[in-house]
Amino acid sequence: MKKLSIIIPLYNTPLPYFKECLDSCCINDEVEIIVVDDGSTLNYENLLKRYDLKYVKIANGGVSKARNVGMLLSTGEYITFLDSDDVFILNQSVLDFLNKKNIIIARNFIMSQSTIENYYLYDKSQIISQSELKRNMFLLSNRSIDCIEPVWSKFYLKSYLQEYGIIFNERLRRGEDVIFNYEAYSRTKSVFYCNEFSYKYRMTNMDSITRSFDKIMVITTFQLLEEFEKLFRKLNTVDENYQYYVWRLVIRLIRKYYVYLSKEEFNTKVNLLFSNIIIDHYLNMINHAELDEYKKQLYEILVIKDKAQLYSYLRDVCDKKLLRK
Incomplete structure (x- = not known):
């Protein structure tokens, strides 16, 4: 052997x-x-x-x-x-x-x-x-x-x-x-x-090229989340840290908007993102005390504020809340 x-x-x-x-x-x-x-x-x-x-x-x-x-x-x-x-x-x-x-x-x-x-x-x-x-x-x-x-x-x-x-x-x-x-x-x-x-x-x-944003990225992201749910059932377990992984994937999608889309495309797709019932399903299943306020602030910055402030905000959130060691 x-x-x-x-x-x-x-x-x-x-x-x-x-x-x-x-x-x-x-x-x-x-x-x-x-x-x-x-x-x-x-x-x-x-x-x-x-x-x-x-x-x-x-x-x-x-x-x-x-x-x-x-x-x-x-x-x-x-x-x-x-x-x-x-x-x-x-x-x-x-x-x-x-x-x-x-x-x-x-x-x-x-x-x-x-x-x-x-x-x-x-x-x-x-x-x-x-x-x-x-x-x-x-x-x-x-x-x-x-x-x-x-x-x-x-x-x-x-x-x-x-x-x-x-x-x-x-x-x-x-x-x-x-x-x-x-x-x-x-x-x-x-x-x-x-x-x-x-x-x-x-x-x-x-x-x-594969890191750029496209429709396939959204589809495959949620396929991945679905497979994680199946795996948790197979393992008969619940991972308390999984909520942060969901947020990381969602923020990764939002960052793709920021980098690759024009202002008009950016606003249109962000509105679709936050009205999407599939994303709402995953956001709502997260047991996080600050979820509603966090989502509201993020939406306002995405749609109303400029992209530089968006980037700064997302970076701060990722570094301090979601991807902490």
């Missing part, structure tokens, strides 16, 4: 990026590389034949489908996931930690065209309790949440995932990592945090 299976969903990734990705996985004989091609139109044959790996091509079904197929094909004791344009920084010391817990979280950094940012939870390797991990998933700042929410830089004991039937939700097109990890974190007593780098995330121009 291999020590680690690296599952790489592939869809039309530029050849230079994909080559760098594969090169970074060639560590030693303990590592198994699995590439699941999600219906790419690019020809990778000449590149793939240079590597010792498993390759399967499927009809386009999304990243969740590709990851689930990869999990079925895997033979490693542990499983990890790598995007086909990203890079592993996986040394022997990280592999040596793969006997500590059901889940291991490692450090990562995000690289754009102009900057490199490090993302980590703690200054040293340590055990994290389930309660602390789940609480942090909903309350941490953006820099720290990128260590917890995504599946990259995580290592999962395969037998643990199989025991509880933890797979990716193929209905979701956004937020599939969050649902997967929340269930994975909820089934174990604790995880091990490894203060070693294991992942380099490459931020491309396509990331900027």
Whole structure:
């Protein structure tokens, strides 16, 4: 049995990026590389034949489908996931930690065209309790949440995932990592945090496009909330910190309005946002003493005041109330 299976969903990734990705996985004989091609139109044959790996091509079904197929094909004791344009920084010391817990979280950094940012939870390797991990998933700042929410830089004991039937939700097109990890974190007593780098995330121009506001973003946001409600019922649990996560998603949508829309479009869409019965449903289910007053103030600033004041207000709310540690 291999020590680690690296599952790489592939869809039309530029050849230079994909080559760098594969090169970074060639560590030693303990590592198994699995590439699941999600219906790419690019020809990778000449590149793939240079590597010792498993390759399967499927009809386009999304990243969740590709990851689930990869999990079925895997033979490693542990499983990890790598995007086909990203890079592993996986040394022997990280592999040596793969006997500590059901889940291991490692450090990562995000690289754009102009900057490199490090993302980590703690200054040293340590055990994290389930309660602390789940609480942090909903309350941490953006820099720290990128260590917890995504599946990259995580290592999962395969037998643990199989025991509880933890797979990716193929209905979701956004937020599939969050649902997967929340269930994975909820089934174990604790995880091990490894203060070693294991992942380099490459931020491309396509990331900027997917961060822009569109109708699909609204739909997928509420699909994610619906799936969270289903998961809570499945786990027979209620997370008291979930209310802050709902607010964070709503504020994220509002920030998209602020950045990408003209004044007229901005006012129109904000009015629709606050009259939308779906959003009202999620806002009303939050048991928060200041909800009505907060919503009123936010609405007045959104519609009546200028955008600079809106940005300042939202930033203050996020920093002081919603994303506090």
